Amino acid sequence: MSNNLKEQTDQLQHIRQMMEQSSRFISLSGLSGIAAGTCALAGAYFASGVINRSGGSSLKELDNHLYNGNLNVRDYMGNNLFLIALFTLIAAFVLSAIFTWLRSKKTNTPIWGSASKRLLINVGIPMVAGGLYILKLIEHGSFGLIAPGCLIFYGLALVNGSKYTLGEVRFLGYGQIILGIINLWYTGYGLYFWAAGFGVLHIVYGVIMWSKYERK
Numbered sequence: 284m285s286n287n288l289k290e291q292t293d294q295l296q297h298i299r300q301m302m303e304q305s306s307r308f309i310s311l312s313g314l315s316g317i318a319a320g321t322c323a324l325a326g327a328y329f330a331s332g333v334i335n336r337s338g339g340s341s342l343k344e345l346d347n348h349l350y351n352g353n354l355n356v357r358d359y360m361g362n363n364l365f366l367i368a369l370f371t372l373i374a375a376f377v378l379s380a381i382f383t384w385l386r387s388k389k390t391n392t393p394i395w396g397s398a399s400k401r402l403l404i405n406v407g408i409p410m411v412a413g414g415l416y417i418l419k420l421i422e423h424g425s426f427g428l429i430a431p432g433c434l435i436f437y438g439l440a441l442v443n444g445s446k447y448t449l450g451e452v453r454f455l456g457y458g459q460i461i462l463g464i465i466n467l468w469y470t471g472y473g474l475y476f477w478a479a480g481f482g483v484l485h486i487v488y489g490v491i492m493w494s495k496y497e498r499k
Contacts, residue, residue: 311448311499312386316489318378322479326371327474333363398447406444409436430473434463434480455488
């Protein structure tokens with residue numbers, strides 16, 4: 284009798300695991316978070332150097348000048364910051380995709396399926412809305428609000444998509460939102476908040492995910 288009960292329990296656990304895999308995108312790799320966070324910190328480091336070489340005595344002073352419309356980003360710093368941001372984004376995306384693909388091969392789970400489609404849609408909606416909002420901020424010269432806007436909308440995207448992937452993603456989203464809200468009152472320190480949110484939080488998240496799901 285006990286053997287039958289154990290077999291039924293094992294079957295139920297197996298069915299539950301299969302349903303979990305079919306409804307959630309579980310191929311996210313902790314190494315992807317670490318790689319993305321490392322790229323973000325490197326990008327923040329190079330951006331800080333560009334800003335300091337541009338003549339600002341401090342990031343706060345320069346950011347406040349931009350926020351008040353006294354300076355034009357393109358005239359003041361050229362396209363260096365844009366190029367740094369672009370290369371950082373590309374590097375983070377490529378490395379994250381590689382580690383996610385490797386994990387999907389290891390766990391024998393497909394990357395593209397119904398779960399990944401739902402995840403992409405739910406993450407994409409807040410991201411697109413946030414991108415349009417940030418473009419409008421740039422148009423009006425409200426540069427001091429760009430960093431908190433990026434953090435808040437990115438956090439909302441993670442929270443919104445977390446129900447279609449691993450639950451820990453939700454807490455990463457909460458952290459991004461909290462940092463973005465705090466940054467609203469410290470607009471002169473946007474680069475530091477970016478480094479903390481996109482850099483440090485991603486690395487902490489990645490280490491936790493790797494230790495919990497991939498260390499074995």
